Amino acid sequence: MDVRHQVLSNGWSEMTDEEKKKMIGRFIGPSKKAVENNDKLKKIPSLRNSVIGPSWTNYKMWAKETKFAGEPLNGLKVEILNDDEGMYSQITCESEEMCKIAKHNLLKYESNFKIRKEKKIMNLFATFEHSKLGLLIGKSGSGVKALQEEACNQMDEEISESELSNCRKTFVRVSDFAPKDFDDFKTMVDSSNRHDFIGWGCNEGDEIIKINISSYIEEKTFMNFVECLSDEFSSRLSEIQERSKSFDDKNKSDFEEIMGVIEQDD
8 A cells, every 4th residue: 555645745856865865764763773772762753653553553452342353463564665756655564454544643643744944054165364354244244144135136036935035044154264274174175065165266375264054945945045145255255355456556556655755865
């Protein structure tokens, strides 16, 4: 007997393989061995304690009350599978009554199952003078908020208003950063899908900033937001650096002019 899990399959086609695997794992719950090694896991809902255990209890009660005289039941197997349409359970049992009971408990378990949203995290790194962080962050974070808003405006048109609203609430923190070992740091960023460089990356000896982004929005939306936000930060960093260079060049020119005046012979 196959039982489709419509609620848990919402947005299935948009999920990554890793997200699907985690969803199935959470629905199955901790194994018997895991629970034996950790008593705290006993409180976590699982197929074992929410479907299979209660189904045996219900079946035995039914058999006793109806004075069922059939052969003793050997086993009950509930597998969680998936295909392109989403998740489904496959119930295997010799007894039609037990299959019905297991299906009932399975759907009851699904209706009470809370889909836990996973926190998405991305860390971006860029070369930027620490002394100019205030220009980037702005008063009370207004600079970062403006970049966040502009990033939302640049996101894919298919993103819904509710998702955009969640993107605007995404946590974004900018801070200075100094890796203990630059080679290890660069290797970590290059090999991770949760760390990335803005622009051309960083070189050893550069002053580096870290932009931490975290949210509970869907993975596809989150990555689109990160991409747009990275572009906005890249533009803003270049703008601040260009203005600072122009200011420094003007100061240098003014200084040289004054020195020329001072060094002139009367």
